[in-house]
Amino acid sequence: MCKGKFHPRKLDFHPYPSVNAGLRKSFHTTSRKMIPPAIWIVVAPVVKVIAVLSGRFSRKWWQALPTYKKLQYLNAAGCVGFSGLSLYYCKHLQETPITGRKRFIAFTPAQYEKLSYETYKHVFHQYEKEFLNKDHPFHTRLTRVFHNLLWANGDFVQLNSNQKWEYRVLDRPYPKHHINALCVEHGLILVNSSALEVLQTDDELAFIIAHEMAHILLGHQQENISQGQLLDFMIIAVMASIWTMIPSDGISIVTHWFFAKCRQLFVDLPYSRKVETEADKVGLEIMAKACYDIRAAPLTMTKLSIDCNLNESGKFQMEFLKTHPLSIRRAEHMNHLLPSAELVRESCNCPELPSKDPRELITFISYLAEQRYIKLKTRQNLKQVTYKL
Numbered sequence: 001m002c003k004g005k006f007h008p009r010k011l012d013f014h015p016y017p018s019v020n021a022g023l024r025k026s027f028h029t030t031s032r033k034m035i036p037p038a039i040w041i042v043v044a045p046v047v048k049v050i051a052v053l054s055g056r057f058s059r060k061w062w063q064a065l066p067t068y069k070k071l072q073y074l075n076a077a078g079c080v081g082f083s084g085l086s087l088y089y090c091k092h093l094q095e096t097p098i099t100g101r102k103r104f105i106a107f108t109p110a111q112y113e114k115l116s117y118e119t120y121k122h123v124f125h126q127y128e129k130e131f132l133n134k135d136h137p138f139h140t141r142l143t144r145v146f147h148n149l150l151w152a153n154g155d156f157v158q159l160n161s162n163q164k165w166e167y168r169v170l171d172r173p174y175p176k177h178h179i180n181a182l183c184v185e186h187g188l189i190l191v192n193s194s195a196l197e198v199l200q201t202d203d204e205l206a207f208i209i210a211h212e213m214a215h216i217l218l219g220h221q222q223e224n225i226s227q228g229q230l231l232d233f234m235i236i237a238v239m240a241s242i243w244t245m246i247p248s249d250g251i252s253i254v255t256h257w258f259f260a261k262c263r264q265l266f267v268d269l270p271y272s273r274k275v276e277t278e279a280d281k282v283g284l285e286i287m288a289k290a291c292y293d294i295r296a297a298p299l300t301m302t303k304l305s306i307d308c309n310l311n312e313s314g315k316f317q318m319e320f321l322k323t324h325p326l327s328i329r330r331a332e333h334m335n336h337l338l339p340s341a342e343l344v345r346e347s348c349n350c351p352e353l354p355s356k357d358p359r360e361l362i363t364f365i366s367y368l369a370e371q372r373y374i375k376l377k378t379r380q381n382l383k384q385v386t387y388k389l
Helices: 037-057 059-064 067-091 109-130 137-152 154-160 193-198 202-218 220-245 249-289 296-311 327-347 358-388
Strands: 093-095 102-104 166-170 181-184 188-192
Touching: 037 059, 037 220, 037 249, 059 220, 067 093, 067 220, 102 220, 109 166, 109 181, 109 188, 109 220, 137 154, 137 166, 137 193, 137 202, 137 249, 154 202, 166 193, 181 202, 188 193, 188 202, 193 202, 202 220, 202 249, 202 296, 220 249, 249 296, 249 327, 296 327, 296 358
Parallel strands: 166 188
Antiparallel strands: 093 102, 181 188
């Protein structure tokens, strides 16, 4: 669904789209009892400590059991635990808005609304002193781009008609601060002023904003907290088992640490990269429906990659240790998605893309970045030589 022919550069502000009750699609709700997220956040650490202590105090009892009894207990606990978690997981599966991906959601919309509002207040007050005034040119530009995206994506916005939106620019100039933006699922989007300095066209800025809007519309933070709760259930059982069956406290501590690192490397970080990729894809579609030049998305990710490389002094980057895919890989992914995004633009009766492709700048800015990196590296080497002398 599109708003028809749309020219973002000819329009400054639009009222929020009205919500048609016939088009509303609410998130899946359930009458099943769910643990309120705020309570679980407080209770989970306490339960983990209790699991460790109970396991430690049960160690002598476990060691005294004959082997066949241990096997019986392990089989029974495994069957009950696996069945219970599987049932709990299956009963709380929902479809992700827009993409239709199956996911686990542990909370009702009302429960998560309360938690997201508390998060919103915390983040708002944390960054409030850094907000630029609303009459600042950067804020005016952000307002123009954000309203254009919101107006052109009324069908996405109507997936959650109660969604509130707010946006601010943080006084974080370049190059002291990274090109960055963040969002809170209550509808708050914060953009570093460095992003508005480096991303010189509205097309480039539109992709950054659309990406953050996608996170909110897809409910990624709610999904992340829900997954954390499910993993906490599993971890509590594993922690109790580790401290019960392993005969030494020292070995138990090392095993506990190793298990936590494995969770981070093989569960948390891959999940984070997956939702970032999903937000990239949906963000590109949001951008396309607003008739922006979608070819600016790979250029934007290339600039982010250069910014990251300069700030990390050319250090080798291992993607499996990061919460986001490498920016250069995201740029490649954007190029792969451009044909489908172009079809979206055409279906929205957008004007043809300009003859000049913004991606032509990639080679030039990459060359400039390489020269700058060489200069920075030369200065570092000179400082090291001077220090040794």
